Amino acid sequence: MVIHQHLSIPTLQFDQYLLRLIQKKDIKSIHNHINDWNIAKMLSDVPFPYSQELLEKWFETTLQQIKAGQSYHFSIIDTQTNPDTVVGCIGLTLNMAEQSAKIGYWVAQRYWGNNIATRALKRLTNWALANLNINYIHATAADDNIASITVLKKCDFQPYGQGKEKFLARAVEQPVSYFLLQREDICPNNLTPNQNIYTSKEKKILLVVAAALIDIEGRLLLARRPEGKSMAGMWEFPGGKVEPGETPETALIRELKEEINVDISKSCLAPFTFASHEYQDFHLLMPLYVCHRWKNDPIPREKQQLAWVTANELDRYLVLEADKPFIPLLKDLLF
Numbered sequence: 294m295v296i297h298q299h300l301s302i303p304t305l306q307f308d309q310y311l312l313r314l315i316q317k318k319d320i321k322s323i324h325n326h327i328n329d330w331n332i333a334k335m336l337s338d339v340p341f342p343y344s345q346e347l348l349e350k351w352f353e354t355t356l357q358q359i360k361a362g363q364s365y366h367f368s369i370i371d372t373q374t375n376p377d378t379v380v381g382c383i384g385l386t387l388n389m390a391e392q393s394a395k396i397g398y399w400v401a402q403r404y405w406g407n408n409i410a411t412r413a414l415k416r417l418t419n420w421a422l423a424n425l426n427i428n429y430i431h432a433t434a435a436d437d438n439i440a441s442i443t444v445l446k447k448c449d450f451q452p453y454g455q456g457k458e459k460f461l462a463r464a465v466e467q468p469v470s471y472f473l474l475q476r477e478d479i480c481p482n483n484l485t486p487n488q489n490i491y492t493s494k495e496k497k498i499l500l501v502v503a504a505a506l507i508d509i510e511g512r513l514l515l516a517r518r519p520e521g522k523s524m525a526g527m528w529e530f531p532g533g534k535v536e537p538g539e540t541p542e543t544a545l546i547r548e549l550k551e552e553i554n555v556d557i558s559k560s561c562l563a564p565f566t567f568a569s570h571e572y573q574d575f576h577l578l579m580p581l582y583v584c585h586r587w588k589n590d591p592i593p594r595e596k597q598q599l600a601w602v603t604a605n606e607l608d609r610y611l612v613l614e615a616d617k618p619f620i621p622l623l624k625d626l627l628f
């Protein structure tokens with residue numbers, strides 16, 4: 294799988310609700326909900342009244358953007374009432390050059406007070422930072438939109454500035470606040486408790502082993518940390534912690550089998566370089582081995598995405614901080 298190819302976009306569930314991509318059959322319901330002054334006045338690009346014709350045009354453009362992998366717009370569905378009951382919408386528009394996305398959402402007035410926006414925002418931001426090629430998500434809220442500002446703060450968005458923006462429904466410029474959510478805000482690279490910790494006077498040292506698997510076409514295998522793990526969405530080299538009683542090589546052979554189902558023998562592991570990197574809570578010491586031979590095609594066994602990457606493509610992948618010094622060395626090796 295290559296990261297700029299389009300993802301298969303899942304349906305994202307939370308409690309009794311789900312987020313599924315917008316569909317044409319939602320138009321009528323969305324039109325009814327959004328044609329409400331209390332909703333329209335808070336959305337900068339929604340006029341009031343909002344004609345169905347204009348909404349249909351927005352739908353067409355948005356569906357094209359979704360097809361092109363440039364945006365992700367979901368209807369929020371309440372599964373307990375009716376599988377077609379739309380209670381609101383939430384959408385992300387990507388800025389590929391900045392590796393960022395802008396998020397916007399609304400919930401129909403009759404469903405207010407159920408914490409739906411907060412839960413939908415958490416669900417979508419967690420998924421997006423783990424699965425899209427982005428580093429941060431930003432949002433804008435009108436300063437009188439106290440409910441939305443509260444939702445953003447509950448979801449760990451940090452305020453980073455203020456400005457003025459035109460709101461179509463109000464036909465005036467409106468003071469707004471800007472908010473930002475970075476990967477580190479939702480999943481810091483914390484140390485998970487493990488026996489493999491050597492205490493130094495300063496920081497605990499964590500010994501991890503990793504492999505650069507290179508195939509016959511000269512491509513390198515990267516794995517993406519899945520949703521739920523610290524630093525979800527960042528790319529890394531397959532591997533893991535050295536357990537008590539293991540050598541680095543036996544640990545790596547075990548990890549590669551567990552994570553990607555490949556069988557490797559010790560003689561195929563060539564020490565290449567190492568990382569010695571200070572994270573906030575621990576100091577990582579990580580030998581990196583190069584390997585050209587193994588048995589079985591790598592398959593993701595821990596819900597992680599895998600990517601075979603050429604030297605030219607390497608810079609597009611957001612790798613963990615400790616791995617950054619590996620990239621120029623590996624490019625030299627692959628070219």
Ligand SMILES: Nc1nc2c([nH]c(=O)n2[C@@H]2O[C@H](COP(=O)(O)OP(=O)(O)OP(=O)(O)O)[C@@H](O)[C@H]2O)c(=O)[nH]1
Nearest residue numbers: 482485501503522529530531532533534577613615616
């Ligand atoms: N496997 C691997 N880990 C890396 C790399 N770079 C890097 O900083 N690490 C760090 O080394 C540690 C690896 O531990 P791990 O793979 O066993 O554990 P994990 O955090 O994925 O999950 P877990 O502790 O819940 O099992 C993590 O803190 C990870 O952030 C890398 O290229 N490969």
